[in-house]
Amino acid sequence: MLADILGARVYENRHMEMGWFPVTASGGENKPEFHEGLPDEITVFHWHSRTFDLPAGTVQLFESKGCKNQGFIYNGRVVALQFHPEMNEERILNLIKRFGERTVNGPFVQKKEEMLGQKEYLASTKEFMFLILDKLKKLI
Numbered sequence: 001m002l003a004d005i006l007g008a009r010v011y012e013n014r015h016m017e018m019g020w021f022p023v024t025a026s027g028g029e030n031k032p033e034f035h036e037g038l039p040d041e042i043t044v045f046h047w048h049s050r051t052f053d054l055p056a057g058t059v060q061l062f063e064s065k066g067c068k069n070q071g072f073i074y075n076g077r078v079v080a081l082q083f084h085p086e087m088n089e090e091r092i093l094n095l096i097k098r099f100g101e102r103t104v105n106g107p108f109v110q111k112k113e114e115m116l117g118q119k120e121y122l123a124s125t126k127e128f129m130f131l132i133l134d135k136l137k138k139l140i
C-alpha cells in the first residue's frame with residue numbers, strides 16, 4: 001500500500017509467496033544504516049501474489065528469491081515490508097482457512113502442514129519485528 005501511495009507501480013508478481021521463506025538484506029556490502037543490528041537473512045512468513053517497484057526516494061531493505069522487493073525505507077523513518085513479521089499460529093491458520101483455496105502450486109507456495117507448527121520461525125520473526133520497532137522508536 002505504501003508503494004502505491006508513494007506513486008510506484010504495484011502489479012502481479014511472477015510467483016505467489018505463501019509460507020515460510022527467507023529474505024535477505026539488500027545492498028550487499030553497502031547495506032543501508034537501518035540494517036545495523038538486524039540479521040542478514042531471516043526466514044519470515046509470506047502471503048502475497050503482488051509486488052511493486054521501489055518508489056522514488058526510498059532505499060530497498062530486503063529481497064527474496066521469489067520477490068525482488070520485500071521492503072524499503074522512506075525518508076529515513078518509514079518502513080514498508082512485503083512479508084509478515086506480525087504473524088502467529090492463529091493468524092496463519094485463519095489465512096489458510098479463509099484464502100487457502102486461492103493458492104496455486106508454485107516454487108514459493110507451501111502446503112498447510114509446512115506453514116503450521118513453525119515455532120522456531122515464529123520466535124525469530126517476533127524478535128526481528130521488535131528489533132525493527134525499537135529502531136523506529138529511536139527515530140521518533
